[in-house]
Amino acid sequence: MVLSGVMMAGTWLTPLPKAEAADAWAIAAQALGVLGAYQSSLSSILALGNDAQAQIQSQRQDIQQNGIDPNRNDVQVVDSVMRQLVEQGDYVLKANSLPFCWTVNNSRDFNAACYPTNYVSVNKALVRGLNLEPDELAAVLAHEMTHGIEQHSAHNYAKAVAQYYGMAFLNMDTGVADWNKLNALANYSIAKNVTLPTEYDADAGGFYIMTSAGFNPGGGAAAMARMARYLTYETQNVLEYQDPDPKLKEQENYNDHPDTDKREQKLAQMMTDYGCGHVTVKDRKDIYIDGEKLLSVDWDGDYDNTLENAYFVAGAIAKAFHDYDSPAGWNFRADGDGTVTCLPDTRVNQALQKFLRTERAGARLQALVTTAYDGEKTSGARTKMKASAQARQQVLQSEREAVLAASAKFVKKMRENGDMYSDYGQGERALFQMRRVFAAHNPENEAENHAIRGRARAVAGDFTAGLQDLDKAVTMDSKNVYNYLNRADVYHMMGNTEASLADLAQAEAIDKANPYVWFMRAQIYEELGQQADALANYQEFYRLQPKAFRVIPEEYLQSVSEKDYKTVQKEKADAKKKYEQQWNKEHKDKKAAEKHSAAKS
Numbered sequence: 146m147v148l149s150g151v152m153m154a155g156t157w158l159t160p161l162p163k164a165e166a167a168d169a170w171a172i173a174a175q176a177l178g179v180l181g182a183y184q185s186s187l188s189s190i191l192a193l194g195n196d197a198q199a200q201i202q203s204q205r206q207d208i209q210q211n212g213i214d215p216n217r218n219d220v221q222v223v224d225s226v227m228r229q230l231v232e233q234g235d236y237v238l239k240a241n242s243l244p245f246c247w248t249v250n251n252s253r254d255f256n257a258a259c260y261p262t263n264y265v266s267v268n269k270a271l272v273r274g275l276n277l278e279p280d281e282l283a284a285v286l287a288h289e290m291t292h293g294i295e296q297h298s299a300h301n302y303a304k305a306v307a308q309y310y311g312m313a314f315l316n317m318d319t320g321v322a323d324w325n326k327l328n329a330l331a332n333y334s335i336a337k338n339v340t341l342p343t344e345y346d347a348d349a350g351g352f353y354i355m356t357s358a359g360f361n362p363g364g365g366a367a368a369m370a371r372m373a374r375y376l377t378y379e380t381q382n383v384l385e386y387q388d389p390d391p392k393l394k395e396q397e398n399y400n401d402h403p404d405t406d407k408r409e410q411k412l413a414q415m416m417t418d419y420g421c422g423h424v425t426v427k428d429r430k431d432i433y434i435d436g437e438k439l440l441s442v443d444w445d446g447d448y449d450n451t452l453e454n455a456y457f458v459a460g461a462i463a464k465a466f467h468d469y470d471s472p473a474g475w476n477f478r479a480d481g482d483g484t485v486t487c488l489p490d491t492r493v494n495q496a497l498q499k500f501l502r503t504e505r506a507g508a509r510l511q512a513l514v515t516t517a518y519d520g521e522k523t524s525g526a527r528t529k530m531k532a533s534a535q536a537r538q539q540v541l542q543s544e545r546e547a548v549l550a551a552s553a554k555f556v557k558k559m560r561e562n563g564d565m566y567s568d569y570g571q572g573e574r575a576l577f578q579m580r581r582v583f584a585a586h587n588p589e590n591e592a593e594n595h596a597i598r599g600r601a602r603a604v605a606g607d608f609t610a611g612l613q614d615l616d617k618a619v620t621m622d623s624k625n626v627y628n629y630l631n632r633a634d635v636y637h638m639m640g641n642t643e644a645s646l647a648d649l650a651q652a653e654a655i656d657k658a659n660p661y662v663w664f665m666r667a668q669i670y671e672e673l674g675q676q677a678d679a680l681a682n683y684q685e686f687y688r689l690q691p692k693a694f695r696v697i698p699e700e701y702l703q704s705v706s707e708k709d710y711k712t713v714q715k716e717k718a719d720a721k722k723k724y725e726q727q728w729n730k731e732h733k734d735k736k737a738a739e740k741h742s743a744a745k746s
Contacts, residue, residue, distance in 0.1 A: 187303035190261050194299060195241040195558060197565035197574075200262035204248055207266045212251035214269040220249045222277045223267055223286075230287055235357035236294055236350075237544040238263075240551035243562060244577045245290060255372075255380060259289040261298040274375045276446070279492065280364030280457065281371055283355040284412070291350030297343045348408055352415050353537060356464070361493045362416045363460020366426075367453040369409035374448070376405070413456065418533070420463025421526040423517045426455045434462070434513040435520065440504040442496075457496035462510075464493065467530065472518055477511045485511055548581070553589040556582055560589070564597045572605025592622035596631040603635040611635050626656040633665060642669050660690040671698070680704060 193199050214220055227247050238244070247265040255274045257267045265286065275281045292298065348365065356362050417425050425433045429452045432439045442454040465475055465488055480486035480498075485507025488494045501507045521527045563578030579598040588594055599614030615632040622628055633648035646669060652662045667682035683701045687694060694702060694709040703710040 183303045187299055190299035190302050191241060191296065194261035194263065194296065195243060195562070196262065197243060197562040197569075197578075200243050200246065200260075200264050201565075201569055201571075203260045203262045203264040204246060207248055207250055207264070211266075211268070214249040214251050214272070216269070219269060219272045219277065222279065223247070223249045223272060223282065226279050226282045227265070227286055229360070230283060230290060230354060230358050233358040234287065234290070234354040235538075235541060236290065236354050237541055237548060238294065238581075239296065239544075240548045240555040241558065242293070242296070244574050245293065246574070247286075255375060257285055257289050259292040259298070261293075261296070263293040265289050265293070274379070275368060275371055278364075278367070278371070278453075280355075280361040280460070281368035281453075283358070283360040284351060284365035284368040287351035287354040287358075288347045289351075290354060291347040292343070295343070295346065295350065297347065301343060345408075345411065348412060349415065352412060352419075356419060356467075359493070361457055361460040362419045362463045362467070363413075363456035363458075365412035366409050366416060367456040367460075369405045369412060370452040370456065371450070373405040373409070416456070416460055416463050418530070420466035421517075421521065421530045422524075423466050423526070424459045424462045426452075426459050430455055432459050432462070434510075435517050437513055439510055439513060440500055440506040442500050445499075454496055454500070458500055461488065461494045461497035466514075466517070470527070472511070472515050475511075475514060477507070480507070484508070487511070549584060550586050553587045556585045556587055556589045559585070560594060560597050563601055567597070567601050567604045570604060572601055572603075575601035576605055592618045592625060592628060594618075595621065596625075596628045600631045600635055603638055608635065608639055624655060626652045626659050626662075629655070630659070630661050630665065637665070637669060642673065645669060658689060660686050660693070663689065664696070667701075671701075 224247075227245070231245050243263045245263050245265060247267060249267045249269060249272060252268040253270045254268050255270045257265065257271050259265050267286070271285065272282065275285070352362070352365050355364060361367075413426060417423075423434050427433055430441050430443070432442065432455060440458075442451055442458055444451040445454065469475060475487045476489075477485055477487045480502060482502060484502055484505050486498050486501055487507065487510065488497070490498070501510060559578050559582045563575045563582065566572070566575035566578065576598070579594070579601055582588065582594050583598070595614045596618035599611040599618060601611075602608075602614060603611035612632070612635060615628070615635060618625075618628040619632060629648045629652040633645045633652065636642075636645035636648060646666065649662055649666045649669075652659065656662070663682045663686040667679045667686060670676075670679035670682060680701055683697050684705050687697065687705045691706075691709075694706060695713060697705060699710065699713060702713065
């Protein structure tokens with residue numbers, strides 16, 4: 146593992162000492178150290194990625210740092226694209242993965258990212274940079290989803306840690322480079338050998354997610370074409386700038402993403418293959434079917450989007466070749482304007498239908514399509530395309546079966562994450578998790594599964610179904626304190642305090658030392674205005690869980706613990722002071738900038 150981490154760096158280093166001089170035991174220990182670092186890092190990040198609370202905190206931190214895109218239309222477009230990808234795309238979440246969530250933030254950087262928690266952060270600048278084009282956004286967002294599905298962040302981080310360890314151990318033995326050079330070399334190696342390959346993987350995985358969800362197969366190549374133009378001619382961020390000179394673009398750098406031209410070419414080839422190899426784009430504007438030119442497109446926007454239009458036209462044709470086994474499925478017909486059109490009048494086919502009309506190329510397309518299908522009998526192109534699609538389906542089916550056969554440990558964690566989503570009021574995500582739990586072959590704790598699903602149903606607004614699940618949970622296991630606690634919580638949501646208190650009494654009889662019994666009851670008494678009873682329950686809660694004093698309302702905390710009450714007051718004062726200092730600094734900087742701008746004018 147040490148050697149694999151530094152192989153590509155061999156020409157950068159001075160010759161190593163002879164192998165005979167090395168201590169075999171030291172080498173073995175170092176190798177084990179690298180392996181341990183890899184396994185420990187991987188385990189930690191995978192655990193983080195399977196924690197619903199960490200996902201929610203990821204989203205909150207992103208919003209706190211970058212804000213939310215104030216343009217409602219941006220958010221609606223991204224929400225629509227992500228929902229279509231998540232709900233209709235063909236993919237499998239691993240047993241230790243969370244459902245996707247996302248935010249369109251207010252950042253001016255052209256970027257999107259998928260956290261290890263399957264939280265997708267989408268920057269406003271990327272949405273605007275892609276002109277809110279759904280098929281291009283789908284390609285980028287499905288790319289990010291693939292990073293999450295394949296858990297690239299966790300594996301890449303662990304490999305990066307291993308490479309740092311390996312190079313550090315090697316340098317301690319040989320002294321071949323100073324630490325600054327070694328750090329730079331490690332960064333280069335990680336970018337090129339660890340991160341770069343997963344970017345190509347994410348492009349490929351994203352292509353199949355977006356196409357299976359019904360988006361235009363040309364969207365990926367179009368997004369790369371648009372991205373190249375934006376990064377070259379429009380970005381205001383020097384760190385994003387991409388030089389248009391091919392020679393400069395080919396120079397070695399520390400970038401961990403492939404060149405956009407190469408990504409465009411790969412995605413264009415995937416589009417062609419998806420359509421049985423029939424359709425290609427040439428000379429950035431011409432559409433060919435089996436080597437015969439169909440038409441040329443032009444630009445129709447505020448900038449030269451000719452190449453994007455070419456990919457949208459070709460993508461619609463590729464999708465039709467993929468979806469229909471004969472020309473009959475294309476529904477060639479007169480368009481009422483003296484020309485021929487085809488396919489459903491949907492957004493995916495919009496560019497194709499437009500240029501068929503303006504170029505009066507419908508009849509030619511019909512002839513080329515008929516010839517193409519006839520040629521498949523000899524070439525076997527359709528058979529190859531279907532075999533490739535079937536192979537992908539077999540892989541997905543194997544992954545589904547693996548998730549269904551997940552161990553009871555993983556199923557329990559699914560349930561815990563579902564319960565955590567309910568804690569944060571996210572009923573739909575909680576129910577998503579519980580559907581996975583009930584589908585699993587190893588249910589772990591069936592009674593508790595019903596209890597958690599019942600609470601999730603109540604959080605989502607279905608109290609009737611929620612109580613049915615909770616009644617079943619109590620019947621199946623009347624000695625589980627959490628079954629009563631969950632039903633008490635749902636009764637509390639419904640405003641039935643009498644039934645809630647009765648379940649809390651049952652819970653206390655089972656486990657008097659459970660802090661939730663006392664906390665939930667204190668809240669109910671507080672709502673009922675029974676302050677003495679509320680205080681008594683908060684006091685018992687504090688006795689059982691003293692470190693959780695911050696959840697006790699201040700008016701009760703002062704009586705429960707004067708010391709902790711003062712701690713809370715100090716924290717509030719410190720937070721207020723920090724906020725005021727930050728506000729004053731930002732206000733001062735703004736005034737200075739305005740003064741400088743006025744003086745310059």
